[in-house]
Every structure is written in structure tokens, then in C-alpha cells.
Amino acid sequence: xxxxxxxxxxxxxxxxxxxxxxxxxxxxxxxxxxxxxxxxxxxxxxxxxxxxxxxxxxxxxxxxxxxxxxxxxxxxxxxxxxxxxxxxxxxxxxxxxxxxxxxxxxxxxxxxxxxxxxxxxxxxxxxxxxxxxxxxxxxxxxxxxxxxxxxxxxxxxxxxxxxxxxxxxxxxxxxxxxxxxxxxxxxxxxxxxxxxxxxxxxxxxxxxxxxxxxxxxxxxx
Amino acid sequence: xxxxxxxxxxxxxxxxxxxxxxxxxxxxxxxxxxxxxxxxxxxxxxxxxxxxxxxxxxxxxxxxxxxxxxxxxxxxxxxxxxxxxxxxxxxxxxxxxxxxxxxxxxxxxxxxxxxxxxxxxxxxxxxxxxxxxxxxxxxxxxxxxxxxxxxxxxxxxxxxxxxxxxxxxxxxxxxxxxxxxxxxxxxxxxxxxxxxxxxxxxxxxxxxxxxxxxxxxxxxx
Numbered sequence: 001x002x003x004x005x006x007x008x009x010x011x012x013x014x015x016x017x018x019x020x021x022x023x024x025x026x027x028x029x030x031x032x033x034x035x036x037x038x039x040x041x042x043x044x045x046x047x048x049x050x051x052x053x054x055x056x057x058x059x060x061x062x063x064x065x066x067x068x069x070x071x072x073x074x075x076x077x078x079x080x081x082x083x084x085x086x087x088x089x090x091x092x093x094x095x096x097x098x099x100x101x102x103x104x105x106x107x108x109x110x111x112x113x114x115x116x117x118x119x120x121x122x123x124x125x126x127x128x129x130x131x132x133x134x135x136x137x138x139x140x141x142x143x144x145x146x147x148x149x150x151x152x153x154x155x156x157x158x159x160x161x162x163x164x165x166x167x168x169x170x171x172x173x174x175x176x177x178x179x180x181x182x183x184x185x186x187x188x189x190x191x192x193x194x195x196x197x198x199x200x201x202x203x204x205x206x207x208x209x210x211x212x213x214x215x216x217x218x219x220x221x
Numbered sequence: 222x223x224x225x226x227x228x229x230x231x232x233x234x235x236x237x238x239x240x241x242x243x244x245x246x247x248x249x250x251x252x253x254x255x256x257x258x259x260x261x262x263x264x265x266x267x268x269x270x271x272x273x274x275x276x277x278x279x280x281x282x283x284x285x286x287x288x289x290x291x292x293x294x295x296x297x298x299x300x301x302x303x304x305x306x307x308x309x310x311x312x313x314x315x316x317x318x319x320x321x322x323x324x325x326x327x328x329x330x331x332x333x334x335x336x337x338x339x340x341x342x343x344x345x346x347x348x349x350x351x352x353x354x355x356x357x358x359x360x361x362x363x364x365x366x367x368x369x370x371x372x373x374x375x376x377x378x379x380x381x382x383x384x385x386x387x388x389x390x391x392x393x394x395x396x397x398x399x400x401x402x403x404x405x406x407x408x409x410x411x412x413x414x415x416x417x418x419x420x421x422x423x424x425x426x427x428x429x430x431x432x433x434x435x436x437x438x439x440x441x442x
Contacts, residue, residue: 060313064312065309065312065316072308088286096268
């Protein structure tokens with residue numbers, strides 16, 4: 001069976017969990033306190049970060065590389081389109097969320113509010129939280145602009161771009177940092193993706209000391 | 222003709238330049254002072270960063286997504302292998318260099334020594350330079366470890382992983398921050414990649430106020 005070393009509120013781990021579940025690959029989840037730099041874990045991944053996936057005798061790191069690999073090994077249902085232009089758009093958006101959105105929003109909110117406490121790194125920095133709360137509005141509006149032209153973020157079909165965005169938004173939703181009243185278009189997109197069977201694993205997460213709000217696991221939010 | 226908005230010492234721009242040249246796609250290079258946030262440039266790329274490629278009527282951002290797109294559209298000579306396991310390894314290493322190596326090494330050295338001055342952001346921070354100079358040793362040793370098992374970084378053939386690594390190392394070599402005496406294996410790998418016709422565009426770069434050392438453009442370095 002596959003084994004994933006992860007932390008619950010990491011968007012990079014969630015993206016791999018969504019991909020595994022969509023492909024119906026059974027996985028054993030193991031929470032990894034990677035910031036403690038245990039020698040065992042560093043041997044599994046010298047980059048010292050999660051996710052790390054044990055799969056088919058290999059030890060794999062880097063969430064985007066893992067997800068594209070799983071999609072190539074298990075093409076049904078597809079998470080990448082076939083056409084190079086459409087594939088480019090998926091990869092561009094994955095990079096947008098994992099790089100720009102992550103640095104401007106996820107890190108400023110999830111890291112400050114949750115990770116810092118769990119890792120024993122002190123109190124949230126209100127300046128960062130304010131930046132994250134401001135920046136998320138621009139990013140949600142960008143998503144709305146895309147979704148007004150397309151059924152899914154990268155085009156007509158659901159792709160890894162939707163999973164990447166949903167991985168970040170679901171972490172932020174766990175700490176009540178997404179205003180779903182901002183846009184009916186965005187709400188509808190998230191409702192569609194949240195109701196997929198692959199999403200169930202994320203909705204069951206419980207981080208000790210940080211109970212999720214009631215709407216987090218509610219499909220009728 | 223393709224048009225690339227770039228800055229000379231950006232590893233992300235260099236990776237795209239190497240890929241375009243390897244695929245024999247003619248390109249007009251336009252230097253972009255992206256940190257000045259000119260409205261024109263922000264219209265081309267709302268992420269406000271380089272590289273931005275105008276190609277075939279499209280405006281494209283995100284270097285990894287661009288390079289994979291160019292490789293899919295122009296498969297000869299290939300920069301990605303066909304086998305999913307081998308493709309995973311290429312993507313893992315691209316992410317390693319563009320994320321971990323960049324944050325620990327390139328940013329600490331190139332940004333501190335060059336970009337800060339060009340951007341009018343003050344003097345180099347010696348703490349960051351010291352960190353970069355320490356970390357590059359670990360990364361070069363990791364490359365040597367890979368190259369002692371493989372002809373190229375990701376396997377038997379030259380791939381986008383080699384271009385990604387060479388894009389970073391060539392920026393660092395421009396400011397004399399790579400000790401090529403550290404390993405004959407590494408020196409041999411860089412000599413092979415540096416002597417490719419695709420590399421010529423990088424070796425001709427001149428950043429005003431920062432002349433490159435004589436060995437930078439010398440194939441017999």
C-alpha cells in the first residue's frame with residue numbers, strides 16, 4: 001500500500017491526497033513533525049519537507065512532480081488534458097497557487113495562525129495576517145474572473161489546477177479565512193469540488209487545539 | 222518571432238532561453254525592469270515577474286510550465302524522457318533547483334550581490350551571502366553524488382533538469398561564486414553543457430556595472 005508522510009494543513013500534502021483519492025489509490029497517512037528534523041525523516045527526504053510518498057518501492061518528494069507522475073501512471077480519470085496549450089495552462093495555474101498564492105496568502109494565514117503554535121515558534125505576527133487577509137481578496141477575484149469564462153479553472157474539465165487551488169483554499173477554510181459570500185461563482189466551484197468522494201479525506205481532518213468551524217465539513221456550506 | 226521579457230541574471234529566464242535555443246526557436250530578448258512594476262508589463266504578466274514569453278500569439282509566464290510546453294510542442298531534441306519514472310525524476314530535480322537551491326543559494330548570492338544594487342534596494346547583507354556560500358557546498362556535493370551514478374543529473378540523457386541546474390549555476394558563475402575545483406565530476410558536467418550551442422546566448426550576457434570574470438565565457442575554464 002502507498003504511504004504518505006504529511007501534515008494535515010499543508011496544501012502540498014492535500015494536493016497529493018486529493019490526487020491519490022481521485023485515482024482510487026489506497027494510502028496510509030502518517031503525520032510527520034518534519035520541523036523536528038528527525039534523522040529518519042531526513043533520510044526519506046533530504047529536502048526535509050512534506051509530502052513524502054512511498055509508492056511502488058520508490059520514495060518521492062515534490063508535490064507537483066508526484067501528482068503528474070500519478071496522473072501519467074494512472075491516466076483514468078485524467079487530471080491533465082492532452083493538448084499542449086491546455087497542459088500549459090494547468091501547469092501555469094498550479095505554479096500560481098503553489099508559489100504566488102502560497103507566499104501571499106496561505107503562508108501568511110495558515111502558517112501564522114496554526115503552524116507557528118504547533119512548531120513552538122511563538123505568536124502570530126498580525127502584520128502577516130493582515131497581508132494575507134488583504135491578498136486573498138485579489139486572488140479570489142482572479143479565480144472568479146477565470147471561472148466566469150470557464151467551467152473549471154484551467155478550461156472545460158476539472159484538472160490538477162482545481163485540486164491545487166482547492167488544496168490551498170481548504171486549508172484556509174479550516175481556519176475560517178475564506179469569505180464564501182464574496183462570489184456565487186466561486187462558491188459553486190468549491191461546492192462541486194468539495195462534494196467529490198476524493199475530498200472526504202480532507203473533510204475528516206482534525207488538528208489538535210484547532211477544531212474546524214462547523215461549515216468546514218458541511219457540503220451545504 | 223518569439224519575444225522574451227527577461228533579466229540576464231535570472232535563473233528562471235535562463236532556463237527558458239536555454240530551452241528556446243536548444244529547440245532552435247528564434248527569440249527577441251527584451252530586458253524588463255520588472256521591479257519597477259510598469260503598467261505595461263503588469264498587463265503582460267499580472268504576477269509581475271519575469272520571464273514572460275510572447276509565443277504563437279500567447280503571453281506565457283512560469284518558467285517550468287513554459288519549458289514543458291515548448292518541449293511538448295517541439296519534441297526534437299527531447300528535454301523530457303518518455304517513461305513516467307524518468308519524467309518524475311526530471312521534475313523533482315527541476316523543483317529542487319528552482320525552489321530549494323534558489324532559496325538557499327541563488328537568492329542569497331545573486332540577489333544580494335547584484336539585484337539589490339540594480340534595483341536600488343541598498344547594500345548586500347553579509348549574513349545572507351555567508352549562508353549562500355555555505356549552502357552551495359552541500360548542493361554541489363549533492364550534484365556530484367547524482368553525477369557519480371548517472372551521465373546527466375536525472376539519468377542517461379540530458380534533460381530539463383540539467384538546464385535548470387545550469388541556469389542557476391551560470392548566474393552564480395557570472396559572479397564567481399562557483400568553485401569548479403571542488404569536483405572534477407561537476408566540472409566535466411558543466412563543461413559539457415557549457416559547450417552546447419544553446420549556451421552561447423548566456424555566455425554573451427553583460428550586466429552594466431558587473432563585468433563577468435574572464436573564465437565565465439571561456440569553454441576551457
